[in-house]
Every structure is written in structure tokens, then in C-alpha cells.
Amino acid sequence: xxxxxxxxxxxxxxxxxxxxxxxxxxxxxxxxxxxxxxxxxxxxxxxxxxxxxxxxxxxxxxxxxxxxxxxxxxxxxxxxxxxxxxxxxxxxxxxxxxxxxxxxxxxxxxxxxxxxxxxxxxxxxxxxxxxxxxxxxxxx
Amino acid sequence: xxxxxxxxxxxxxxxxxxxxxxxxxxxxxxxxxxxxxxxxxxxxxxxxxxxxxxxxxxxxxxxxxxxxxxxxxxxxxxxxxxxx
Amino acid sequence: xxxxxxxxxxxxxxxxxxxxxxxxxxxxxxxxxxxxxxxxxxxxxxxxxxxxxxxxxxxxxxxxxxxxxxxxxxxxxxxxxxxxxxxxxxxxxxxxxxxxxxxxxxxxxxxxxxxxxxxxxxxxxxxxxxxxxxxxxxxxxxxxxxxxxxxxxxxxxxxxxxxxxxxxxxxxxxxxxxxxxxxxxxxxxxxxxxxxxxxxxxxxxxxxxxxxxxxxxxxxxxxxxxxxxxxxxxxxxxxxxxxxxxxxxxxxxxxxxxxxxxxxxxxxxxxxxxx
Numbered sequence: 468x469x470x471x472x473x474x475x476x477x478x479x480x481x482x483x484x485x486x487x488x489x490x491x492x493x494x495x496x497x498x499x500x501x502x503x504x505x506x507x508x509x510x511x512x513x514x515x516x517x518x519x520x521x522x523x524x525x526x527x528x529x530x531x532x533x534x535x536x537x538x539x540x541x542x543x544x545x546x547x548x549x550x551x552x553x554x555x556x557x558x559x560x561x562x563x564x565x566x567x568x569x570x571x572x573x574x575x576x577x578x579x580x581x582x583x584x585x586x587x588x589x590x591x592x593x594x595x596x597x598x599x600x601x602x603x604x605x606x607x
Numbered sequence: 608x609x610x611x612x613x614x615x616x617x618x619x620x621x622x623x624x625x626x627x628x629x630x631x632x633x634x635x636x637x638x639x640x641x642x643x644x645x646x647x648x649x650x651x652x653x654x655x656x657x658x659x660x661x662x663x664x665x666x667x668x669x670x671x672x673x674x675x676x677x678x679x680x681x682x683x684x685x686x687x688x689x690x691x
Numbered sequence: 692x693x694x695x696x697x698x699x700x701x702x703x704x705x706x707x708x709x710x711x712x713x714x715x716x717x718x719x720x721x722x723x724x725x726x727x728x729x730x731x732x733x734x735x736x737x738x739x740x741x742x743x744x745x746x747x748x749x750x751x752x753x754x755x756x757x758x759x760x761x762x763x764x765x766x767x768x769x770x771x772x773x774x775x776x777x778x779x780x781x782x783x784x785x786x787x788x789x790x791x792x793x794x795x796x797x798x799x800x801x802x803x804x805x806x807x808x809x810x811x812x813x814x815x816x817x818x819x820x821x822x823x824x825x826x827x828x829x830x831x832x833x834x835x836x837x838x839x840x841x842x843x844x845x846x847x848x849x850x851x852x853x854x855x856x857x858x859x860x861x862x863x864x865x866x867x868x869x870x871x872x873x874x875x876x877x878x879x880x881x882x883x884x885x886x887x888x889x890x891x892x893x894x895x896x897x898x899x900x901x902x903x904x905x906x907x908x909x910x911x912x913x914x915x916x917x918x919x920x921x922x923x924x925x926x927x928x929x930x931x932x933x934x935x936x937x938x939x940x941x942x943x944x945x946x947x948x949x950x951x952x953x954x955x956x957x958x959x960x961x962x963x964x965x966x
Contacts, residue, residue: 471610472722473715478613479723480714482653485620485707489627489646496631502689504636504681508643511674512627515650515666522659525732526724529609537658538736539834540752543922545740558658559732560739560754567759568770570665571838574673575777578945581677582781585949588685589960595690621704628700660834661755664826668842673942676849680949 475528482523489516503584503594507577514573518566525559538563616656623649634689640678647671735762746908750916751831751924759836760930764885764902771881771934778874778941782867785948788959789867802856812854819847827935831924837934844935845942852943857950870944877937884929888912902926 489512496509529535538560542549584594591599623646630642647670654662714723728736738747739754749757759767803809827840852860860866885902892899892912899910904925906913914925 474610475613475724476722477711477715478610478617480711480719481617481707482613482620483714483719483723484711485617485624488624488703488707492624492627492631500631500689502636502686504678504685505631505639505689507681508636508639508678509631511670512630512643512646515647515670518662519650519653522654522657522662525659526657527728528724528726534608535658537660537834538739538754539660540740540754543752545742545752547743550737550741554733554736557728557736557754559728560735560758561732563659563661563755564758564763565766566659566662567665567755567838568766570662570669571770572773574669575774577674578677579777579780581681582784582949585681585684586784589957593690594685598690621707624703624707625700628703629696632696661836661839664835664839665842668839668846672846673842673849676946677949684953 486516486519486523501595501597503587503596507580507584510580511573511577514569518569518573521562521566521569525562527558530555612656616653619649619652619656623653636682636687636689637679640675640682643678644671644675647674746906749904749924749927750922751927752922753831753833755834756830756836756927756931757924760927761902761904761925768881768885768902771878771937774938774941775878778945781945781948782871785951785956788951788956789948793861793866800858802858804854808854812850816847816851820844823847823935823939827931828928830931831927832922837931838938840931840935841938842942844939845946848939848943849946852946852950857947857952860947865943865947867944867947870940870947873940874937874944877933877935877940880933881930881937884926884933887926887929888914 493509493512493516497506497513500506500509527535533556535558536553536556538557540549540553542553587599588594591602593599626642626646626649630639630646633639633642647666651663651666651671654666735758736754738744738749739757740750740752741748742750749761751757751761823840823844825840826835826843827837830836830839848865852865855863888903889899889901892903892910895912897910897912899912903910903912904914904927905916915923916925917923
């Protein structure tokens with residue numbers, strides 16, 4: 468590979484590997500830490516990292532002579548040359564539309580889980596899963 | 608120019624990994640929420656460098672505004688320090 | 692103890708820097724990032740605004756909003772339904788407790804934070820609401836849209852709920868009933884807009900389908916794409932307005948319920964009746 472391609476691949480590799488490590492650390496936090504609130508924080512980090520992966524798939528290398536641009540046509544009214552230039556320098560719009568939906572659904576799930584954790588604290592008096600399982604064992 | 612943008616993205620990604628590690632291994636839950644908001648700010652910068660302005664406009668109110676607010680109300684109504 | 696954590700953090704960063712050299716040698720199979728877009732992305736970018744393919748285009752220069760509300764409109768419809776179900780679940784859990792907050796707000800006590808925080812919030816409230824409405828209304832021309840504007844407005848309304856106290860907000864008019872009414876108006880608007888062209892087509896006698904925006908070759912009914920020279924993109928602007936209203940009201944409703952005082956909730960759980 469030419470050295471320019473090697474540098475670009477190395478830097479993108481750093482971003483990808485560090486996102487994988489983020490996923491790994493948050494998965495460890497979700498099943499190893501005993502507090503319900505810490506598990507919820509780890510769940511938000513996990514879902515946000517999955518969304519960043521989806522947007523990363525839509526990126527592209529810079530075409531020779533110009534920068535990459537967001538998928539918004541800024542030169543109106545549209546002429547055929549402007550549309551051809553727009554298609555050759557824009558990033559992928561489809562992952563961005565899907566991640567928009569994913570962020571909203573993640574927000575709904577996290578808000579509902581927070582309300583349920585508040586109710587669990589009012590019922591059992593603690594948010595430590597080991598103590599809760601012991602109390603549930605004694606109740607039965 | 609392309610190398611400059613990708614270098615910035617790599618530095619911010621390493622910063623987000625550091626913030627995630629500090630958030631998961633912290634016993635004081637309020638400090639863990641602050642580290643999680645720092646990691647969300649790093650992700651917002653990565654979204655901007657990946658040329659996704661729609662996602663930045665959703666992500667900043669939701670992950671830096673609404674998630675820490677929900678967590679702080681949750682911590683105030685239950686325990687602040689993780690036991691054990 | 693602190694040195695142990697710092698050592699582990701440095702070790703993780705060195706691990707990342709070393710492992711990405713393996714990506715350079717070809718560990719991910721190909722050179723990242725890819726040199727050109729996929730054919731599907733090029734098709735969506737061609738059809739976003741294209742006056743020469745009038746029966747396939749959306750007439751909106753913003754490709755992401757045209758995918759979210761026109762090409763894949765049913766996905767967004769069901770995402771709105773999921774958010775609606777989560778908020779209704781929260782309302783159902785807090786059933787019977789809210790009336791105590793209304794009773795406490797009858798006494799005219801001065802709660803909330805210091806006058807400095809209150810005056811700063813009074814200044815930034817109209818600024819942030821104006822920015823949120825601008826983001827929502829320009830969703831078909833610039834990056835933005837309904838959900839972006841709605842969540843920005845929800846953040847500033849949450850700030851008002853926390854700084855002036857909950858009792859003051861209920862006295863002023865930000866109550867559970869008014870937020871539920873605004874949210875229902877927004878959702879009703881989205882439902883009506885999605886079947887607008889269908890009903891129009893049935894009345895005139897042409898074929899049409901749900902979530903239709905522009906006239907197609909086999910369904911020649913549609914909403915106008917430009918009003919008097921200004922680009923309006925058909926149903927996109929109506930969807931953005933109603934979605935902004937629904938999201939802002941729904942998220943504020945959730946925070947009104949969550950911020951109820953603990954002693955009211957515990958007394959309701961024990962069984963005291965609240966009038």
C-alpha cells in the first residue's frame with residue numbers, strides 16, 4: 468500500500484478498535500457491577516456506541532480535489548452539474564436516517580427503565596441486586 | 608487535510624475510551640454520570656467529523672441533556688454510593 | 692489505588708494503538724474507509740431533489756429528512772408509536788399520585804432556586820424556544836427536523852420545571868393535563884397527515900397510498916412542493932411541525948411525573964386517599 472493509504476487506514480483503525488473497546492468495557496460493567504443504576508449507565512454507553520458504528524459505515528474517502536460534505540444540497544436551484552457534484556462528494560444518508568430512529572427508541576427504553584428502577588427502590592429499599600435477590604428469596 | 612481530520616477523530620475516540628473506563632469503575636454514581644456525559648460529548652464531536660449534522664442535533668439534547676437529568680433525579684431518589 | 696486505575700487506563704490506550712496496526716496490515720479485510728459510496732446511497736442522493744425525474748423525487752434538498760419522512764416513512768411512524776407507549780407506561784405507573792402535587796400548589800409559597808438562576812432562565816427561555824421552533828420548521832431545507840426541535844424544547848422546559856419549583860409550574864399552566872392535550876394534538880396531526888393524500892385520492896377518484904407525498908406516475912395526486920416560489924416539500928413540513936409539538940410535550944410530561952415528591956408517592960402507596 469502507498470504510505471498515504473496506510474496512514475488513513477491506521478487512523479480509521481484506531482477509531483474502530485477504540486469503539487470496540489468501549490463496547491467491551493460497557494458490557495463488563497453491565498454484568499459485573501452490582502448497582503442497578505450503574506447497569507443503566509453501561510446500557511446507555513452500549514447503545515450509543517452501536518449508533519456510532521452505524522454512522523461510521525457510511526463514511527467515504529475524500530475524492531481528489533474536494534472535501535466530503537454532509538448529504539444536504541446547499542446550492543439551490545438544482546442544475547444537473549450541481550446534482551452530479553453533490554452525489555460525488557456526499558456521505559451516505561441512509562445510516563443517518565436509521566440511527567435517528569434508533570436514538571429515539573433508545574431514549575424511550577432508558578426513560579421507562581429509570582421509572583421502573585425508582586419503583587424497585589421504593590419496594591425493596593435498595594438498588595443492590597445481590598440484596599434484592601436475597602430479599603426475594605426470603606419472601607417466597 | 609484528510610489526515611488532519613482523521614487524526615482529530617482518532618484523538619477524540621481515545622478520549623471517549625478513557626471516559627468510559629472512568630465511568631464504569633467509579634464508586635460515586637454522581638461522578639460516573641459526569642464521566643458518561645463527557646463520553647457523550649466526545650461522541651458528538653465524532654458525529655460532527657463524520658459529516659452527520661442531523662445526528663449531532665439529536666444527540667446533544669438527548670445524551671448531554673436528558674440522560675444526565677434522568678440519572679440525577681434517579682440518584683437523588685435512591686442511593687448515591689454503589690455498595691460493595 | 693489511584694495508580695492502579697491510571698495504569699490500567701494507559702495500558703488500554705497502548706493496546707488500542709498497537710492493535711490498529713493490525714488493521715493497517717489488512718485485519719479488517721479491506722482498506723478503510725471505502726473509496727466510493729454504495730449504489731443504494733447514490734440512488735437516494737440522486738432522487739432527493741431532481742426536477743427532471745418529477746415522479747420519483749421528494750423535492751427536498753435535505754436527503755436525510757426525505758428518507759425519514761418520505762422514502763421510509765413507516766419506520767418513523769412506528770418509532771413514534773414506541774415513544775408513545777413508553778410515555779403511556781410512565782403515566783400508568785404514576786396513576787393516582789399526581790393530584791397531591793396539584794393540592795400542594797394551591798398554597799402560595801415561594802419555592803425554587805435563587806433569584807439569579809430564575810432571571811437567567813427567564814432570559815434564555817424565549818431564545819431556546821425560538822431556536823427549537825426554527826430547527827423544526829426548517830427541517831426540509833437544512834439539517835434539523837421534528838425530533839431535533841422537539842428535544843431541544845424539552846430540555847429548556849425541564850430547566851423551567853427544576854429552577855422554578857414544580858408547584859409554581861403547575862400553577863402557571865405546565866400541568867399533566869395540558870401536556871397530554873398538546874401531545875395528543877401532535878399525534879393526531881401526524882395521523883391525519885399520513886392519510887391526507889389517500890383521502891384526497893379517494894375523493895377525486897385516483898389511486899393513492901398511505902404516506903404519499905408527491906404525485907407518482909401511477910398515483911397522480913399529491914401535495915404541492917412549492918408555495919409561491921418557496922420550497923415546502925409537500926407533507927414534510929406538516930410532519931415536522933406536528934412531531935416537534937408531540938415530542939416536546941411528551942418529554943415534558945414524563946419529567947413532570949418523575950419529579951413528584953417522594954412523601955406524596957409513599958403515602959399514595961400506603962393507601963391514603965387523595966382528593
